[in-house]
Amino acid sequence: MAVISKGITLSYKKDAEFIALTNLQEIPDLGGETEAIEVTTLADGAHMYTDGLKNYGDSLDFKFLYEGEQFTALNGLTGSSEWKVELPDGAACTFGGTSSVRLDGVGVNAALTYTLSVKPNSEIAWA
Secondary structure (H helix, E strand, O other): OOOOOOOOEEEEEEOOEEEEOOOEEEOOOOOOEEEEEEOOOOOOOOOOEEEEEEEOOOOEEEEEEOOHHHHHHHHOOOOEEEEEEEOOOOOEEEEEEEEEEEEOOOOOOOOOEEEEEEEEOOOOEEO
């Protein structure tokens, strides 16, 4: 059976407890690509590669509907935090990262949104 996006949550750890964030609209790709390291020798007939480090990208961007209190709280985070994304079927991943928040551009008759960007500084662990 298919799992839909309804019910996905993002939380951050504060005082040993995860705080669930509200009004989440979008999550980024979670996981990474393993970089290739070329290990070709003069005896090889083709290029040969081995796995290098996993690359999650520069930052993971999460989009939210604007709500002043949460926007202010996220802007006040300093240093690294632990983050958790939980899927509707109970699967979850955790990772460490530093965050920044930006108010998204907006046009006439549109909802205010903001983006939380988390720069990962640990591996993404799925449980």
